[in-house]
Amino acid sequence: MVTASSADRPQAALRDTRTQLFVGNLPYRVRWQDLKDLFRKAGTVLRADVSLGPDNRSRGYGTVLLATAEDAGRAIDMFNGYCWQTRVLEVRPDRLGSSPEPDAHLVPPTIPQPLALSGIHINDPTKALPVTDPQAGSPGMRSLFIGNLPFHIQWQDLKDLFRAAGSVARADVALGPDGRSRGFGTVTFITEDGAERARRLFDG
Known part of the structure; x- marks a missing residue:
């Protein structure tokens, strides 16, 4: 005899295995649609989104919701480091969008909003934070220390902003032993002009 609760069990298991990836x-x-078509090669795609700015132009990142953790793992193996239209993709689990609710495919997933950064402060990293990036000392390059970051902000959000x-x-966003943000990080610019422009735009 099959009870209602046991009949529902496979659906519950399916919901529990849905996995969202950050791209x-x-x-x-x-x-x-392009993103969804690409990731279909790895498995069943329930939803794909590309983050758009106020001008309706892509911000250069998005999310893909896959039906199972196995599909998501296959997608990471296939597409992390994959060269697509001359750009090398970064694909990883989307911590902010994990464990979607049953109807999550009907609503836009949570996407970090870089412009939500307010009250951040910027100064010389050599006085506040050791910079371990070997590129930071390259000619013309300059790193800025970014303090007072919201704790949900990740390195990709910082870079996009x-x-x-x-x-x-x-x-980079500094992480504690528990893997959570410590509320500060660094951004390394290819030119000093870019670093100075960033200080004027975003300090405060």
Whole structure:
């Protein structure tokens, strides 16, 4: 005899295995349908989104919701480091969008909003934070210390925001032993002009 609760069990298991991935460094002309078509090669895609700015242009990152953890793992293996339209993708689990609710595929997933950064402060990292990035000492490159970051902000959010000021070589958010943000980080610009522009745009 099959009870109602046992009949529901496979559906509950399916919901529990849905996994959302963050996809960074997207080509700016890519839209959600392109993203969905690409990731279908790895498994069943329930939803794909590309984050858009106020001008309706891509911010260069998005999310893909896959039906199972196995599909998500396959997608990471296939597409993390994959060269797509001359850009190398970064694919990883989306911590902010994990464990979607049963109807999460009907509503936009949670996507970090870089412009939500308010009250951040910027100064010389040599006085506040050791910079371990070997590129930071390259000729012309300059790193900025970014303090007072919201704790949900990740390195990709930081990099996407500071690209408005100039070419960013690297962005890092300092993490504690528990893997959670410590509320500060660094952004390394390819030129000093970009770093100065960032200070004027975002300090405070």
